Amino acid sequence: MELIISKENNVVTAALVGRLDTPASQEIADQVNDLCAEAGGTIILDCKELSYISSSGLRIFLTLRKAAAEKGGKVIVRSISNDIRTVFMMTGFLNLFEIE
């Protein structure tokens, strides 16, 4: 699992590459904390290369979304695969995120 963070004109793009399972979620916990600090602006979660997500990955998504709600920012989920879209649907996440 890799989390590649880039910043351009106040827009932070975080690309998730690989499988976001429980151990992977623990590995990127520090980076996610850094991202939370940026939650006042716009965060784009690029899921083009995200092949799998489990509930611990969903936790990260929700943590970011909550931070954005608190700080008045925005979280956009971009290019999710159909499989992951199904998981979002089952858990009601489709209604919580702006999805591109």
Added chain:
Amino acid sequence: MLILVAALTLEATSLLQNFFSRRGLMEEARMRAESQLEATRLQLMDATNQAESAVRNSIWIANWCLSYPDSLQSVPYRIVENNPTVVGSTLALVPDYSRRHPLYAPYVYRDAGRIVTKTLATEEYDYPSQSWFTKPLELGRGVWAEPYVDIGGGDVLMTTYSVPITDSEGNQAAVLTADISLSWLAQLIGNSQLYPNSRELLISRGGQILISTAYGQYVRTTIDEVAKEIDDRPSFARLVAEMRSNQSGSIQIKDDGKVHQVFYAPVAVTGWSMAIVIPDNEIYGALRRARIIERIFQLLGLGMLVLILRITAKNQSKYRAINEKKERMESELQIGRNIQMSMIPNTFPPYPERKDIDIAACLIPAKEVGGDLYDFYIRDEKLFFCIGDVSGKGVPASLVMAVTRSLFRTVSAHEYSPQRILTTMNDSMTDMNDNNMFVTCFCGILDLATGHLRYCNAGHNPPIVLSENEHILEVAPNYPLGVVPKVSFREQETDLEYGESIFLYTDGLNEAENSEHEQFTLERMETVLLQRRDAQAYIDAMKKAVTDFVGGAPQSDDLTILVIRYLNEKQSDMAERHLILHNDIRQIPQLAEFVETIAVEMKLDQALSMSLNLALEEAVTNVIMYAYPENTDGLVDIEAILREKSLEFNIIDSGKPFDPTAAPEADVTLDVEHRPIGGLGIFLVNKIMDSVKYMRKDGKNILTMTKKI
């Protein structure tokens, strides 16, 4: 006059039947209660024997240790170590026996699997004044103490056996004890309730209530306290006196406006006595229902008789009224017919939600009411069914039919053997059979999980098994019901495979006659049965064939068909795969690989494979994170069973008991602000899998998840 006689005869028969049934049910309650009392007695005897012999076998070594005071502690230690049923033991010295230790009582006991020692020689406890210490010294022999609740040890019910130890010079030196826990006994008694509301009560010689499945709030009180709340005090006092003097027997007690039967017996050498209290209405519950149905039929039969007689009487004088009367009689008989039809299952398919069984039936009386019957119902995943034919037809036969059907329901409610069902029914029917009516009857119990069929045939036409090699079911030559008292029937068994049916009928079918008095015969039936059909189609085809054959001839006998088609697909396990992980979250990728391999092997598509992976990860993560205490090593065993149309996963760990299926379902409709961060793992497992079941067995958590494919 005639009606009066008929009414009296019916009432007498019914009273007689009721009397015998009541006696039988009471006998059954007594037998069940007595066997439970005996079972409890044996279990207790086993436990007390173990404790007694543990202590007795250590007396000599205790004696020897008296000369070496420093080794005294090893005696109770040995007792606890070598006897798993003993939870604690002490060797307490008589005060001032030893100059070095004026007070000395090391207590060795089990604590969370380890054996630890503490001293009882403290000022607060003052062991020399405790009864477990004084009693054996006073009496000079081994003594069982009154049981007590060990508050410090998790509210466990305990009792102690103590013996006095005498030194070589004949001086009383010490007391040696063994404690046994009785918590298993409470569980045993609680788990074996005889009737839904029966209660069990175990009291000690001193009248203390040890275990009670009903008077929970009184557990730390005595039987005399309970007595104050009972309406029928004299009877209760007699019960208490009998129990305390270790008598056995039974007594009737009224309380709360209800009659209870109480069976009691001494259950241990320790002088304890147990009572089982069963409400009367539960013993006779089934009978009461049967009585109501029987009553309806008696009234109906009498009604019809009144009508017939009146019509006959008036016929002679008033021919004009004949048509009117006839219509009335017919309408009465029509009501009789409706009632009779509503006694047998008549909604088809009867179990639309079940895929494993397909049943259809029809009953066509030759007159308005008839003497044929069939019945079926499912209990404990077993189909109980019967078909029967009362000798004769019309109203008399219909009354016997009603009684037979009620008997079948009453008797089969507690039985799992067709042979015992028919034997009991026969006993009741021969008892009351003054009119020489008899009933041929086939009774079967089909195990829906396995297709195993146990059956017993009392003189009925043997059913036909509709399978690849269609054949007539082999039946033993038993008498019909109601003919020979106390006869015993022979039970037989066979197995039904998927798609096979059993075709049951009465002789109204094979003996149906056309206008030339030719019979329909088994051969003609078999031509209809050659083709494979579902249950209802068999009935429809057979009805059409027999109607066509009979033509305009009047129906000569009641005609009944019952078809039971067995459709349970016995799934064979194709393969099993195993994976064992440590409780280390970094091993999750191994799990993903494991699921992927299975998905490839079973040719599952990408989406299904991913959701299985997700469900497995959630369930296993849960175990890895929470089952074992932090920083201890534990294992998770993942077992996959691959079947033709389903996949089953068992996730097994030996951590602390935890039932994930008991967690409340996550609310996925909440908005960002109110949405909790966690709780989605189990939710996803439930969403993805078709069934998720939890079980705690042999100290292990087993989560079984199944997915249809």
